[in-house]
Amino acid sequence: MELTEEKLRQIIKKVIQEQTGQASDPHRVQVSVSNHHIHLTEDDFKTLFPGQKMTPFKPLKQPKEFASTSVADVVGPNGKISHVRVLGPCRSHSQVEISRSEAIAIGLMHQFVCPVTWMVRLALS
Numbered sequence: 001m002e003l004t005e006e007k008l009r010q011i012i013k014k015v016i017q018e019q020t021g022q023a024s025d026p027h028r029v030q031v032s033v034s035n036h037h038i039h040l041t042e043d044d045f046k047t048l049f050p051g052q053k054m055t056p057f058k059p060l061k062q063p064k065e066f067a068s069t070s071v072a073d074v075v076g077p078n079g080k081i082s083h084v085r086v087l088g089p090c091r092s093h094s095q096v097e098i099s100r101s102e103a104i105a106i107g108l109m110h111q112f113v114c115p116v117t118w119m120v121r122l123a124l125s
Contacts, residue, residue: 036081036098038072042090048072054088064089074098076106 045054049070056066070086074096081102103109 034097036074036084036096036102037067038074038084038086038094038096039091040086040094041092044094045070045086045090054086054090056088057085060087074106076103076108078107079105081106 040048045052052070055069057069059066066088068086068088071083072086074081074084081098084096084098098108100109
């Protein structure tokens with residue numbers, strides 16, 4: 001059997017549909033939950049990690065994005081969250097994303113306005 005371009009396209013389409021779950025339901029959307037993490041601007045990264053480069057630890061599902069080897073503590077008035085992973089590459093603004101329960105635990109609940117993704121601006125002095 002000769003493998004034509006059309007047959008190859010059909011095979012690729014079938015594999016993609018099976019991997020994404022679209023074969024059973026064309027309206028299905030993949031949803032993921034992420035752990036707490038930090039996005040930093042290049043300047044903020046240099047302030048927190050002087051003399052270091054952001055080094056990929058492992059790739060994320062989003063194209064060109066990765067978890068870096070860098071981690072930091074997120075400190076609030078009532079406690080801290082240790083070892084929070086920095087994601088790369090650097091962004092246009094810095095932000096920390098934590099769960100609602102983590103925000104309550106470290107005393108940052110009053111800072112939030114977004115009910116779905118809890119974000120706090122990273123304040124660097």
